Structures are given as C-alpha cells and as structure tokens.
Amino acid sequence: MTPLNRATFLPALATLLVPLAIGMIFFYAPLEKSMGIIQKIFYFHLSLAGAAFLSFFIACVSGIMYLLKRQRIWDARLAASIEIGVVLTTLVLISGSLWGRPIWNTWWTWDPRLTTSLILWFIFASGLILRSAIDEESKRATFCAVMAIIGFVDVPIVFLSARLWRSIHPTVIRSAGIGLESSMLVTLVVSMVAMLVFCAALFHLRCIQHQQESTVRDLQQQLQL
Amino acid sequence: MEHSTYLIIAYMAIWSGLSAYLFWLSGRQRQTARRLEILSNQLKRQENRS
Numbered sequence: 300m301t302p303l304n305r306a307t308f309l310p311a312l313a314t315l316l317v318p319l320a321i322g323m324i325f326f327y328a329p330l331e332k333s334m335g336i337i338q339k340i341f342y343f344h345l346s347l348a349g350a351a352f353l354s355f356f357i358a359c360v361s362g363i364m365y366l367l368k369r370q371r372i373w374d375a376r377l378a379a380s381i382e383i384g385v386v387l388t389t390l391v392l393i394s395g396s397l398w399g400r401p402i403w404n405t406w407w408t409w410d411p412r413l414t415t416s417l418i419l420w421f422i423f424a425s426g427l428i429l430r431s432a433i434d435e436e437s438k439r440a441t442f443c444a445v446m447a448i449i450g451f452v453d454v455p456i457v458f459l460s461a462r463l464w465r466s467i468h469p470t471v472i473r474s475a476g477i478g479l480e481s482s483m484l485v486t487l488v489v490s491m492v493a494m495l496v497f498c499a500a501l502f503h504l505r506c507i508q509h510q511q512e513s514t515v516r517d518l519q520q521q522l523q524l
Numbered sequence: 525m526e527h528s529t530y531l532i533i534a535y536m537a538i539w540s541g542l543s544a545y546l547f548w549l550s551g552r553q554r555q556t557a558r559r560l561e562i563l564s565n566q567l568k569r570q571e572n573r574s
Contacts, residue, residue, distance in 0.1 A: 386545050397537065
C-alpha cells in the first residue's frame with residue numbers, strides 16, 4: 300500500500316467503523332440489568348483505554364528504537380504515540396469519572412485502577428511538557444525515549460491493579476475468560492476495532508506532520524546560514 | 525441527574541475531545557504550510573538575487 304493510499308484508507312475505514320460501533324452500542328447491545336443505560340459508557344471507555352495502552356507500547360518500542368538507531372522517524376513515532384496516548388488517557392479518566400458518579404456516587408476515588416491510571420497520565424503528560432521545554436533535537440528525543448521506556452512500566456501495573464490489590468473497579472477481562480454476554484462482546488470488539496483504526500489514522504497523520512515540521516525546521520536553519 | 529444524562533455528557537466529552545485534537549492537528553498543519561510558503565518565497569528571492 301502506498302503512503303497516500305494508507306493516508307486515505309485509515310480515515311475512510313474509521314469513518315465507517317465509528318458510526319457502526321455507536322449504532323451497535325445503542326441499538327444492538329442489550330441493557331445491562333444492574334447498571335442500566337449508563338453501562339453503555341463502558342464500550343468506548345474500554346476501547347479508549349486499550350488504544351491508550353497500545354499507544355504507550357508503541358512509544359516504548361519507538362523509544363528503544365530511537366536509542367538504538369538515532370533516526371528521526373523513531374522520534375516522530377515516539378512523539379506521536381505519547382501525544383495520542385495522553386489524549387486517550389484523559390478521555391478514559393473523564394468517561395470513567397462520569398460512569399463512577401451515578402454508580403459509585405462519587406466523581407473520584409483512590410481505587411488502585413484509578414490511581415495507577417492517573418499516575419500513567421501524569422508520567423506521559425510530563426513527558427509532553429518536557430518535550431516542549433527542550434530546544435536541542437537530539438537531547439529532547441533522548442530524554443523523551445528514556446521517559447517513554449520507564450513510563451511504560453506503569454501500563455501492566457494499571458492492567459493488573461484491579462487483580463493485584465483490593466479494587467472496586469469492574470474487571471471484564473479475567474483469567475477465567477471475558478465476563479460478557481455474546482452480543483455485548485461483539486459490540487465491544489467492534490468498538491475496539493473502530494477506536495484502534497481511528498487512532499491508527501491519527502498516528503499516521505501525526506507522524507507525517509512531525510516529519511514535515513522537522514524538514515521545515517531544517518530548511519529554515521539552512522536558509523539562515 | 526438521570527443516568528442517561530451522564531451517558532450523553534460522557535459521549536459528548538469523548539467525541540468533542542477527539543474533535544478538539546483533530547482541530548488542533550489541522551491548525552498545526554496550516555501553520556506548517558504557512559512556514560513552508562514563507563521558506564519557498566525566501567528561496568525564490570535568494571535565487572533571483574544570485
């Protein structure tokens with residue numbers, strides 16, 4: 300697939316999948332008995348969390364690759380994945396809080412899952428601030444790569460937190476299997492695929508933008524010399 | 525508040541958050557295009573001088 304095809308294919312697929320997922324959430328998936336309609340937040344809440352974890356994984360791999368190869372493309376991938384991961388984690392925290400208010404009767408509680416998620420957000424958000432504060436390109440990329448590798452350690456901790464410690468956060472993916480009815484599971488899978496395709500399109504776009512910005516900066520420096 | 529109100533607010537927050545990020549990206553793209561235009565004009569001027 301040529302780069303131009305990929306640039307149009309992913310957004311086009313996301314445009315089809317996202318409305319399909321929303322339609323399935325409201326018209327196909329049944330109402331959950333104990334929580335009622337508020338449970339429908341869960342489909343995109345979990346999809347956003349899954350996509351955020353994948354973004355941070357890509358950031359970690361890109362960080363390792365940058366430290367090994369020192370190529371700009373890995374720094375572009377690193378920056379794009381951290382940025383997307385932070386946006387997604389912000390939305391996970393907001394949507395979770397909006398689910399928690401009617402179900403737990405509180406906007407926020409220091410539950411292990413919530414606390415580790417907030418720490419994850421702080422780690423990568425500080426990485427973005429660090430990135431914007433350093434002018435020297437190689438130093439900025441190195442700091443960011445190291446931070447992404449260290450920060451990724453929190454991802455499995457977030458995932459396992461509800462099992463490792465006493466938590467009130469619901470766990471869908473358990474060692475015994477996935478605790479969902481088949482129509483809910485199909486809706487969840489479609490929502491996850493839709494969110495992953497949407498995020499892949501964003502990631503691709505942001506990587507191209509980072510590369511273009513670097514090229515423009517180089518040209519500016521060359522012209523000023 | 526009703527449960528459905530929280531659901532609507534959550535969906536609005538998710539999609540307006542993602543839309544805001546997309547708008548920010550398009551703004552950056554416009555900024556890069558503007559910088560590129562300035563650079564190509566500078567380059568043309570340098571070529572004309574030489």
